[in-house]
Amino acid sequence: MPSDVSPAPRLLRAFVAVAEELHFTRAAGRLYVAQQALSRDIRTLERELRAELFVRSTRRVVLTAEGERLLPHARRVLAAYAALGEEFGPPGPAGDGGRPLAVDAAAPVSTGQRVLDAARAAAPELEFVARYRSGLTGAAAEIHAGRLDAAFGRYAGLPRDVRAGLSHRLVRYEPVAVLLPGGHPLAQRETVPLAALAGETLYAGAGNPDTEEWTDYARTLFEGRGIRLAGPFPKLEGEQEFSRVVRARGWSVLATEVFIGVPGMVLRPLAEPVPLSPVSLVWRRGLRHPGLRVLTEAARALGTREGWCVRPPGSWLPERDAALLRAGD
Numbered sequence: 001m002p003s004d005v006s007p008a009p010r011l012l013r014a015f016v017a018v019a020e021e022l023h024f025t026r027a028a029g030r031l032y033v034a035q036q037a038l039s040r041d042i043r044t045l046e047r048e049l050r051a052e053l054f055v056r057s058t059r060r061v062v063l064t065a066e067g068e069r070l071l072p073h074a075r076r077v078l079a080a081y082a083a084l085g086e087e088f089g090p091p092g093p094a095g096d097g098g099r100p101l102a103v104d105a106a107a108p109v110s111t112g113q114r115v116l117d118a119a120r121a122a123a124p125e126l127e128f129v130a131r132y133r134s135g136l137t138g139a140a141a142e143i144h145a146g147r148l149d150a151a152f153g154r155y156a157g158l159p160r161d162v163r164a165g166l167s168h169r170l171v172r173y174e175p176v177a178v179l180l181p182g183g184h185p186l187a188q189r190e191t192v193p194l195a196a197l198a199g200e201t202l203y204a205g206a207g208n209p210d211t212e213e214w215t216d217y218a219r220t221l222f223e224g225r226g227i228r229l230a231g232p233f234p235k236l237e238g239e240q241e242f243s244r245v246v247r248a249r250g251w252s253v254l255a256t257e258v259f260i261g262v263p264g265m266v267l268r269p270l271a272e273p274v275p276l277s278p279v280s281l282v283w284r285r286g287l288r289h290p291g292l293r294v295l296t297e298a299a300r301a302l303g304t305r306e307g308w309c310v311r312p313p314g315s316w317l318p319e320r321d322a323a324l325l326r327a328g329d
Contacts, residue, residue, distance in 0.1 A: 009081050012074045013145070014041040015053060019071050020141055022061045030145065072161035075144055079165035079285055082146060100127035101291030104139040104151035107132055108239075109260045111172050111279045111308075112152030118298035119291070126291045136282065138210025140166065143284050150283040150292060156321040157213025167287075168280040170325060171299045172308035173315070176221070176275040177267050178202065179246070179253035186268065193272040198226035203246060204254040207232030214277075218254050220318045221275055273316040278325065 017027035018038070028035040046053050053067035063071070105112035113130075120128055133139045136153025140162050143151060155168040178197065180187045186196055204218030205211035206229055218229055230251060236242045243262045246253055256277055259267055281299050283292055303309050311317070 009078065011041050011045040011048075012078055014038050015045055015067075015070065016074050016078065017145065018042060018054065018061065019063055019067060019074075020145075022063075024056075024061065030147075072164065075161065075165050078144065078146075082284055082286060099289075100129045101289050101295075102129045102131060102147070102149045103291075103295065104131040104133050104142070104148055106134055106136070106139075106152050107260065109258060110152065111174060111258055112281075114258075115152070115171060115281070115295060115299045115302060118302055119294045122298055123291070123294045126294060128291055128295075133210050135205065135208065135211030135214060137212040140282065143282070149287060149289065150281060150295060152279055152281055154213045154217060154277060154321070155280040155282055156278065156318065156324045157216050165285055166282050167285045168282045169296055169299065170278055170309055171281050171303060172279045173276040173311055173317075174256045174258060174279050175269055176277050177255050177257045177259065177269045179255045179259065179262060179265050179267050181247075181250060181252065182264050182266055184252065187266045189268060191271040192268045194221075194225055194227075194270055194275070195272065197270075199228075200252060201228040201230050202254045203230040203233070203249075203251040206230060208235040210235065214254075217277060217318060220320075221254075221316075273314050274312055275316045276311065278317065278321050 013031065014027070014033075017030050018024060021027040021030060024035055024038060028038040031038065042053065049066075049070070051066040051070075052064050053070060055062045055064055103112075103116055105116050107113065116128060116130060119126075131139070131142075131148060133142065133151075136151055136155070136158065139148060139151035139153065140158055142148035144162070144165055152171065155163065155166075158166070178186075178192055180192075186192050189196075202218065202222075204215050206215045208215075215229070221227075222229055233245075236245055239260050242260075245251075246262065247264055253265075255267060257267070257269055261267075281295060
């Protein structure tokens, strides 16, 4: 390992972008650089490290074992550089709270959106720019790449190496629900017992790389209950396309009680037990921005007023989530 990889941030950002995209053209677009410059940076890093990081062909790009080994270290180094910049970088323009804070609220109808709305009302002098990637897996990649500051979602569903560069705060235990076609026999019930879903197939985002933490939650919930997970399907972009596809395919959908309305479908809470999905505010470790303090305070105030962080009796939580929350990770 060389004593000095210079300029380290640029080379490591190039490596992480290609490692996550597994495509040089997409990675170059993500970094706003020419593909030739990106390829040159990767070759420079490989030369400095004396290791081949990717296997390239005309059809695909694959991480080597050395590349897989480097990836978590590269993410941690970039997170440390970002934290250093936040701590000692130049302040933003006076009176505007510095640069805008980019926040992924997951969806326009979501707990994250409610917190974001409350933060904007509490600090109108600050600029919060909203994004909607729908899943924390995709948003976390954007945070690591420096294109996003904070997001909302299921923190425990992220891989350990991704969590290593992030901080989080529990915002809400969100009750889980099922979105049913209006003519479904269970649609007439006010609540749907989990046991009543045995034999059913539910869509939970399988095939969408941005929502892997939600698909993982569904697998854990369905295990041993006879509920099937709908097979992989291309990512659905936007509410209109989501509504069109789920209605056309006749899907039932695993959702939460905070969810968009879909014409011809009904949302019913799940019960016996009540499954909970923990929603956390997640941000880059070391981030210092007045907007982050406003967001966390807005989440705390809403949670206190509405009892968001109180687990109801007889509720269910994945053990991985419960363990992380107990450990304060």
